[in-house]
Amino acid sequence: MSQSFDEITTQLKRRHRKSARLKWLSMASLGVALLFLIVFFADMLNKGLPAFQQAMVQVEVNYNEDAETMGRAALEPDIAPLVSRSFERLIPGMIRDNPDLLGTTETRWVLTNSDVDQYLKGHRNELSEDERAAIDERVENEQVEMKFNTTFFTHGDSKMAERAGIMAAAVGTIMTMLVTLAVAFPIGVMTAIYLEEFAPDNRFTQAIEININNLAAIPSILFGLLGLAVFINFFGVPRSSPMVGGLTLALMTLPVIIISTRAALRSVPDSIRQGAFAVGCSRWQVVRDHVLPLALPGIMTGSIIGLAQAMGETAPLIIVGMVAFIPDVSASFTQAATVLPAQVFTWAGEPERAFVEKTAGGILVLLAVLIFMNATAVLLRKKFERRW
Amino acid sequence: MQTNQIFLLFCGILLLLGLVAFFLGRAKAARVRGAGISMYAQPDQYAWFTVLATAGPALVVSGVGAFLMLLLGAQIPTTYLLVGSLAIAAGGLAIGVLQIRPDFHARQAIERVIRLLLAGAALISIFTTFGILFSIIFEAIRFFQKESLWEFITGTTWSPGASFLEAAGRAEEGGSGGQFGSIPLFAGTLMITCIAMLVAIPIGLMSSIYMSEFAPHSVRNIAKPMLEILAGIPTVVYGFFAAITVAPVIVDVAGMLGLDAAYNNAVAPGIVMGIMIIPFISSLSDDVINSVPDSMRQGALALGMTNGETIKYVVLPAALPGIISASLLAVSRALGETMIVVMAAGMRPNLTANPLEDMTTVTVSIVAALTGDQEFESSATLSAFALGLALFVVTLTLNIVSVVMIRRFREKYRINDL
Amino acid sequence: MNSQVAEREMTPMTSQRAGQPVTRNEQVNHDLSVRVRDLNLWYGENQALHDVNIDVFQKTVTALIGPSGCGKSTFLRCLNRMNDLIRDVRIDGLVEMDGRDVNEPKMDEVALRRRVGMVFQKPNPFPKSIFENVAYAPRMHDLVSRRADQDELVERSLRDAGLWEEVKDKLHQPGTSLSGGQQQRLCIARAIAVQPDVILMDEPTSALDPISTATIEDLMDKLKQQFTIVTVTHNMQQAARVADYTAFFHLGELIEYNDTKTMFSNPYTKKAEDYITGRYG
Ligand SMILES: Nc1ncnc2c1ncn2[C@@H]1O[C@H](COP(=O)(O)OP(=O)(O)OP(=O)(O)O)[C@@H](O)[C@H]1O
Numbered sequence A: 001m002s003q004s005f006d007e008i009t010t011q012l013k014r015r016h017r018k019s020a021r022l023k024w025l026s027m028a029s030l031g032v033a034l035l036f037l038i039v040f041f042a043d044m045l046n047k048g049l050p051a052f053q054q055a056m057v058q059v060e061v062n063y064n065e066d067a068e069t070m071g072r073a074a075l076e077p078d079i080a081p082l083v084s085r086s087f088e089r090l091i092p093g094m095i096r097d098n099p100d101l102l103g104t105t106e107t108r109w110v111l112t113n114s115d116v117d118q119y120l121k122g123h124r125n126e127l128s129e130d131e132r133a134a135i136d137e138r139v140e141n142e143q144v145e146m147k148f149n150t151t152f153f154t155h156g157d158s159k160m161a162e163r164a165g166i167m168a169a170a171v172g173t174i175m176t177m178l179v180t181l182a183v184a185f186p187i188g189v190m191t192a193i194y195l196e197e198f199a200p201d202n203r204f205t206q207a208i209e210i211n212i213n214n215l216a217a218i219p220s221i222l223f224g225l226l227g228l229a230v231f232i233n234f235f236g237v238p239r240s241s242p243m244v245g246g247l248t249l250a251l252m253t254l255p256v257i258i259i260s261t262r263a264a265l266r267s268v269p270d271s272i273r274q275g276a277f278a279v280g281c282s283r284w285q286v287v288r289d290h291v292l293p294l295a296l297p298g299i300m301t302g303s304i305i306g307l308a309q310a311m312g313e314t315a316p317l318i319i320v321g322m323v324a325f326i327p328d329v330s331a332s333f334t335q336a337a338t339v340l341p342a343q344v345f346t347w348a349g350e351p352e353r354a355f356v357e358k359t360a361g362g363i364l365v366l367l368a369v370l371i372f373m374n375a376t377a378v379l380l381r382k383k384f385e386r387r388w
Numbered sequence B: 001m002q003t004n005q006i007f008l009l010f011c012g013i014l015l016l017l018g019l020v021a022f023f024l025g026r027a028k029a030a031r032v033r034g035a036g037i038s039m040y041a042q043p044d045q046y047a048w049f050t051v052l053a054t055a056g057p058a059l060v061v062s063g064v065g066a067f068l069m070l071l072l073g074a075q076i077p078t079t080y081l082l083v084g085s086l087a088i089a090a091g092g093l094a095i096g097v098l099q100i101r102p103d104f105h106a107r108q109a110i111e112r113v114i115r116l117l118l119a120g121a122a123l124i125s126i127f128t129t130f131g132i133l134f135s136i137i138f139e140a141i142r143f144f145q146k147e148s149l150w151e152f153i154t155g156t157t158w159s160p161g162a163s164f165l166e167a168a169g170r171a172e173e174g175g176s177g178g179q180f181g182s183i184p185l186f187a188g189t190l191m192i193t194c195i196a197m198l199v200a201i202p203i204g205l206m207s208s209i210y211m212s213e214f215a216p217h218s219v220r221n222i223a224k225p226m227l228e229i230l231a232g233i234p235t236v237v238y239g240f241f242a243a244i245t246v247a248p249v250i251v252d253v254a255g256m257l258g259l260d261a262a263y264n265n266a267v268a269p270g271i272v273m274g275i276m277i278i279p280f281i282s283s284l285s286d287d288v289i290n291s292v293p294d295s296m297r298q299g300a301l302a303l304g305m306t307n308g309e310t311i312k313y314v315v316l317p318a319a320l321p322g323i324i325s326a327s328l329l330a331v332s333r334a335l336g337e338t339m340i341v342v343m344a345a346g347m348r349p350n351l352t353a354n355p356l357e358d359m360t361t362v363t364v365s366i367v368a369a370l371t372g373d374q375e376f377e378s379s380a381t382l383s384a385f386a387l388g389l390a391l392f393v394v395t396l397t398l399n400i401v402s403v404v405m406i407r408r409f410r411e412k413y414r415i416n417d418l
Numbered sequence C: 001m002n003s004q005v006a007e008r009e010m011t012p013m014t015s016q017r018a019g020q021p022v023t024r025n026e027q028v029n030h031d032l033s034v035r036v037r038d039l040n041l042w043y044g045e046n047q048a049l050h051d052v053n054i055d056v057f058q059k060t061v062t063a064l065i066g067p068s069g070c071g072k073s074t075f076l077r078c079l080n081r082m083n084d085l086i087r088d089v090r091i092d093g094l095v096e097m098d099g100r101d102v103n104e105p106k107m108d109e110v111a112l113r114r115r116v117g118m119v120f121q122k123p124n125p126f127p128k129s130i131f132e133n134v135a136y137a138p139r140m141h142d143l144v145s146r147r148a149d150q151d152e153l154v155e156r157s158l159r160d161a162g163l164w165e166e167v168k169d170k171l172h173q174p175g176t177s178l179s180g181g182q183q184q185r186l187c188i189a190r191a192i193a194v195q196p197d198v199i200l201m202d203e204p205t206s207a208l209d210p211i212s213t214a215t216i217e218d219l220m221d222k223l224k225q226q227f228t229i230v231t232v233t234h235n236m237q238q239a240a241r242v243a244d245y246t247a248f249f250h251l252g253e254l255i256e257y258n259d260t261k262t263m264f265s266n267p268y269t270k271k272a273e274d275y276i277t278g279r280y281g
């Protein structure tokens, strides 16, 4: 009556093929997703790594009297157009600060302008044929070289691409993150402790919970509107400052910290609480002395991840004005500042080719920091992961 | 006196009083205990209680005072406030020390305060939501007092005003008034969201199917965190990638097909946004697929179904509510995404069905309205809040619907677990 | 058939372990369905089955009994290769059906499961309508082509599973809306709809009330006219009531395999006797 194995196996061929097709299709999807990741990183590295190299030229600086007012006069006329104007502008000040220099000559390596830099890197530039020839000759004589770009890490923004750096943005990011952490961490952890350990299970608590979940899903730009309307217009926090940026990001990070802290608290088994209650601890003592220490790694992990998220955020900061042009590093909470992603955004809007490289370079730094933070979080979790 | 000097003075004196309170309290408690009287609490707890009694009321009074002054413009001389709150602190200290009696439950008092503090922190999240809601609604109302709500909902021309147009290089059009028909913005948003979903849902869902149903553990353990990296990349970076790398490719490809594409077409930001959302969809669907009970798969396999049939006809239908809910969340994400579209999509409100043209979105218009040189009171600036309100309502609705769906899904399988 | 297997040919009903006969020789008037020889199974390092030898006969009910954790479910899953789904499983020995070793590489486990169905301890209807729960697999297997055939098959299967009268008016409600006992019968209907040769049941009644249990026991008695049934049970009375043959497992070994009457009245081994009389386990 029933079919033999061979008959069934023959009938199954088509169905097995279909099943295999699903498998391959799904595998290919994952492959495509991972391919995106690889293409993305390759593209960023390709565009951004050159930013860490900058063309330098060896010039004869002749501190003559003309140079006291016009720096360019200190340079030989054939090379002067190739040197970064940022250096020419420094010369009068150098003479003023150190009058002994006057009349002396010095050979030193200085930044070239970005056209030379782009030419040497093989990108589009606006050099004339003669200038190219001059550069080529100096390259032969080892008077023009690519060197590690320290300017990029030690200076703030500049309209001259060869002079632009991420220092001001990095300091701004640190200041902003300090504010964010100082606000979001205590409030987030306290909220989580309240909800997880103290709150009665009533409507009010449920409302807070639903609200926190919704808050996590609100588009970040709306937090910017909140920051603008409440912090700047209502409370008068200075616009563009790390203070207002940090507060705005803190509200955004709050749900992340609350949710991960709650998860960490929940993973501490009840037996520990009951044990502590049994020896006469009050609820607060149980939390402080027994639950929190055990939950701490989880809380740290969540906070780092939340902070990393905030660090990459740009949209709300644009709204509160943190995309200012900041050439000088300033470590103040109330003065205008910018942050790394906002710096990236500003540079991405610059039309010059040299800024594409800077943008990608800034992105690489940002990504490196974020990957470092997330890796720390993952390691922390691995190290302290406990099975009860 | 300067405000921050007063602030420092206040903090300094309060700290001092706090220290005094702590040691006085502990000394008194220790003395009582030394006299051999048993007490309800430890000396340290009495000490902390005294500190709380000193600092708590003073902080509340000064906080309320500062609030009244800053926000409501009440004219209270700061020195009065300073002296007043310090006097209250001193009074609190005295009361605190007097309260140290063997029959006083200092610990419970402290715990009550801690509990209140924690509950207060929990309230902040509520304040934030309402802060967002009210600040947006408030400004949006001001916008709708100037401009017609009906035009906002049904109008097809968005041209906020002269200076905005100047920024977009189209100064000659439009008078001073500006027109605020939001349909082109929502159409652009919808177009880019659709493209993003066309990329993210199939790839994300299929990847999660592979990882949860087919992949060996080793592959899964590597692929999952790699996908998570995609989720961790800042959106400004995606925006740069879309504008600099993807958009030219789209233009070239379209050119090869004989089509004309703008450099700030909708496809590039759409695709990149899709990539950004892939890990979001895949990790949520992965959770959902994994929570379909194994007994379901075994039941299907035991009937002689192939793996593929089991997934297609049993696992996926069972997981469907969860997958839909994940997709709704993803849509809400895409609608609110800002940086990618600011950097790679157009600035021109453009009502078209051709994704190769440039078009703008709600979030781009919000950013444009708030970064111009317009004064805050102008309709052009306030329009950002009207758009923000619309965005808030839409994303919140999507979010609530998806939360309800996922809860139903989970409950269904909890009950079925017997 | 494999020649090695032929050497180890045994008379039906005789199961041997280390030369020790554990069942009484008896003439059997049933045909062989599944033949198991020297079956060993490891979960990682942990051996869960030791040299199991057993013959399962067509159109009978065979009950597997034994204390918890002795390997009954593991053994049952060997018969339709459900163990493939568990990681780190190693199987050694012969499980033969229709002249083929089910573990041989050429054997398609989907084809095997098509002929060896299974009903689980917890009812697990698909989240579909009652009708679809039953009709779905036969449609996959091309057992029915026309709509009318399908309706007829669903009705027949539900009738055979004793569920038809209860659900005929609500075929399009979800299968999960039924009671536990009804769900289990739905799962049985689903299994018989694909017309397998063997139906494996792993404690099919343990999650059910006494009345549903009795219904399913009656059902097994009816179903054995069409199918070979292997069932696991913890309930001695149930084994005694429904089974033609009973196998007693202990710590992964098949201690005794006998016809049910003998097993419960006059077991050959001491261990089986102790277990059946409730002295341990
Ligand atoms: N998936 C698995 N992985 C590892 N070991 C397993 C697995 N399933 C079962 N085992 C082990 O194999 C042995 C036999 O288990 P099995 O489930 O077959 O017992 P059982 O006789 O069905 O018990 P019960 O009556 O409780 O259902 C047990 O020791 C068990 O721990």
Ligand SMILES: [Mg+2]
Pocket (backbone or CB within 6 Å): C072, C073, C074, C202
């Ligand atoms: Mg079992």
